Amino acid sequence: MTTPRNTGTGSSSMTDRVSVLVKALRSDVPECVASGAIDMSTGMLLSVETVDNHPPEVLDLLAAATLDIFQGRNVVMIEDIWKERRGIRSERHYFQEILVNSENLTHLFIRTDSRDDVVVVVVCRKSVNVGMLFAQARRVLKEVGRI
Template identity: 75%
Template sequence: MATKRMTQSFSDQCMALVKALRAETPDCVASGVVDMSTGMLLSYETVDSHPPEVFDLLAGATLDLFQGRTVVMIEDVFKERRGVNNDQHYFQEILVNSDHLTHLFIRMNDRQDVVAVAVCRKSVNVGMLFAQARRAVKEFAGM
């Protein structure tokens, strides 16, 4: 499968990652991939229908979560205090709980400008969510 992924376009890899997240993450109702350099949702899959504005807002919110002005300032302070001298972002995963859903955002290791998103029912086992989502993302590490 690794050879097949190397020959796939980036767009095909994003769609495959979204499908893997939806299939392998427990209680998953939606998944997506956000390009942080453009703030665009590259691919998504959901069990519900939503207005297009919701998906635009998801991409923008993801960008704010990981690269908002205050978040970048916090990352810079942490890196300075810990003597880290690279361009890698400090925050790699963010978990957000709403009234009915749990949202997990995972930054790709090899492409820090790409974030995978899994949205699950609130009843999800968070440990299993992290384990399965990390496994799915790791398979696409070379995106």
């Protein structure tokens, strides 16, 4: 059972709201070893929570990879083609969630609803139940994700 927390809808700063969101993801998503938020307009890591201390250059690489995954030239081209073929006239990005499995970890990248230019990432052990990963991450974003 989760405890009620500040949802970030008051007068707190964006930095505080992002920090609350990242901490909630880290604590509430099963098998989570790290969570973070990336500003897609700058490519900067806004906040991070991990079970280990990682060198800053590793965290910077995560932010850069997130930017490429969602806004790389080919990805944007594919989004535009799919939106055109489906008659979608929205400026909103087509890809909202991306799951990446590595040898030992599962990475879930999700655009926030309140800010299309912010992507959160949740890194879990590969043994995570993917359905629970999606369900819990979406729940936290819905409850706390207003940034």
